[in-house]
Amino acid sequence: CRGVFGLAAALADGAAAGAAAAREATAPGRTGVRPSGPFPATPAPANGSTAAPGFVGVLPRPARGRGRAFVDWQNDVTASDLELALREGFRSIEHVKRYTTTGMATDQGKTSNLNALGIVSRTLGKPIPEVGLTTFRMPYTPVSFGSFAGPARGELLDPVRTTPMHEWARAHGAVFEDVGLWKRARYFPRGGEDMHAAVGRECRAVRGGCGLFDASTLGKIEVVGRDAVLFLERLYVNAWASLAVGRARYGILLRDDGFIYDDGVVARVSARSFHVTTTTGGAPRVLAMMEDYLQTEWPDLEVWLTSTTEQWAVIAVQGPEARAVLSGLVDIDISASAMPHMGVAPGYICGVPMRLFRVSFTGELGFEVNVPADFGSAVWRGIYEAGEAHGITPYGTETMHVLRAEKGYIIVGQDTDGTITPDDxxxxxxxxxxxxxxxxxxxxxxxALVSPDRRQLVGLMTNDPRTVLEEGAQVMANAGARPPTRAIGHVTSSYYSSVLGRSIAMGLIARGRARLQETLYVAADRGDIPVKAASPVFYDPEGKRLHA
Structure with a gap:
């Protein structure tokens, strides 16, 4: 403090000090530009007239100072950089800008351009208007973060996609989870059930009777054209030329490095048309990959790709009573002989056109009813009403996870991690x-991809059937192993199976298939958990229920 108190006195003292500094800065030998008009001999009054003129150029510094005078703080451009540009022969302010990058940062020169112009003006001996102005891009004035956000606030912050059956599920008490941008029913609690109780009941209902599941979020791509078969032959690992019309096949898509990228059921609906399904999260990237190869690698193929994910509502009817529930609703023969596992047929259900797939992600007798999305809710209600006599039970994604794990079915991204081959x-x-x-x-x-030491998917059975392993936990070959001991794998899926009355898990283990029946150890906070490596198929390994 200089001993000057009071607002008016402090403002006057500051103005006088600023004017003195400006006079010193524009003295002969200094690099700067004197503003037009003389400096006031005395500070401007605090009220009334405008403030003293400003200053353009290099700030005052000692005559023999060695410090740098930064002009553009974002691009680290100094006064000497500008002077060097002029010595190099640049005269246009646009050329000086490009040579030094002054004014080219995100602020587009708002904090640097005037000082840069002042230095160039002083060095060239030209007034600023003759030096000219640089071109600066929008936004010309600061833009608030709120303007960028726009309507993306509150419920609109994260886009939400819902299936045609969403409102029915909500009305029946479903607890939802986010799967990508989709809201999916996770489980349907009854009478105060927690998630574990609800999932256990739903699993038993599917295995013992019939379950109803909304599978509409699965990606769907229509591959059509004269060369559709050849296109899929080149893209997927499977053989498609031998697939008959009206049949489906489980397909695996790899990246060019040989690792699993996506999977799904592919059905041949006509000689030149395939209905390709993908994982829920993989739909856009699979379509992008298809388009990339079609346009850049095989442009000579006559193939058209159309995303139909939101055009089809998919209703999975699973369980021993699935055929009995659907038989009175459809106009086609769905007996075991007429429509075996992996069969596909067009028809009508509840008067609505459909594509009926006999496929199963539960290991039970199962059908997936594909109908136009606008009719999804109505058909769902029709199936549910017809199934009430058979004890039909809606189930969610958590039950789906348990049921598929009981059969050893993988989920790409959970049981694979981007480094897994089909053999793994x-x-x-x-x-x-x-x-x-x-x-x-x-x-x-x-x-490296055929090495016998690669991680392979196997089942893991805890000695204590009540112990549920933690997904992602490291698996060790010996008890008591601690870092830097290298883990031999990790747990990918882990659940409690109410049908089997015990916990089940799958994991990627080095030389896993050679370790079957071997005791391994899963690291946990409460101590190592002994597990036995086993087949990943825990339920109905012969597949008799699937082909009922």
Whole structure:
């Protein structure tokens, strides 16, 4: 404090000090530009007239000072950089800007351009208007973060996608979870049930009778054209030329490095048309990959790709009573002989056109009813009403996870991690053995991808059937192992099965299939948990229920 008190006195004292500094800065030998008009001899009054003129150029510094005078603080441009540009022969302010990058940062020169112009003006001996102005891009004035956010606030912050059956599920007490942008029913509690009780009841209902599941979020792509078969032959690991019309096949899509990228059921609905399903989260990236290969690698193929994810509502009817529930609603023969597992047929259900798939992600007798999305809710209600006599039970994604794990079915992204090949996941049977090529085929022959030490998917059975392993937990070969001991794998899926009356888990374990019946140890906070490596198929390993 200089001993000057009071607002008016402090303002006057500051103005006088600023005027003195400005006079000193524009003295001969200083680099700067004197504003037009003389400096006031005395400070401007606090009230009334305008403030003293400003200053453009390099701020005052000692005559022999060695410090840098930064002009553009974002791009670290100094006064000497501008002077160097002029010595190099640049005269246009636009050329000086490009040579030094002054004024090219995110503020587009709002904090630097005037000082840069002042230095150039002083060095060239020209007034600023003759030096000219640089071109600066929008926004010309600051933009608030709120303007960028726009309507993306509150409920609109994260876009939400719902299926045609969403309102029915909400009305029946479903607890939802976010799957990508979709809201999916996770479970349907009754009478104060927690999630574990509800999931256990839903699992038993599917295994013992019939369950109803909303599978509309699965990605769906229509692949159509003269070369549709050839296109899929080149893209997927499976053989498609031999697939008859009216049949479906489980398909695996690899990246060019040989690792699993996505999977799904592919149905041949006509000689030149395929209905391709993908994982819920994989739909956009699979379509993008298809388009990329079609447009850049195989532009000669006559193929059209159309995303139909939101055009089809998909209702999965699963369980021993599934056929009995649907038989009175459809106009086609769905007996075991007329429509075996992996069969596909067009028809009508409740008077609505449909594509009926006999497929199952539960290991039970199952059908997936595909109807136009506008009719999804009505058909769902019709199936539910017809199934009430058979004890039909709606179930959610948590039950779906348990049921598929009981059968050893994988979920891409959970039981794979971007470094897993079909053989690692136990899916080498799906690869077309006589195919000359497909995306990722050559990579599968690399030494690292055929090593016997690779991680392989196996089942894990805890000694204590009540112990549920933590997903992601590290698996060790020996008890008591601690860092830096290297883990031999990790747990990918883990649940309690109310049908089997015990916990089940799957994991990726180095040389996993060679370790079956071997005791391994899962690291946990409460101590190592002994587990036995086993087959990942815990329920109905013969598949008799699937083909009922």
């Amino acid at each position: 996941a136990g899916l080498s049977w799906a690869i077309g053995k006589t195919k000359p090529d497909f995306v990722g085929k050559r990579s599968l022959a690399r030494p």
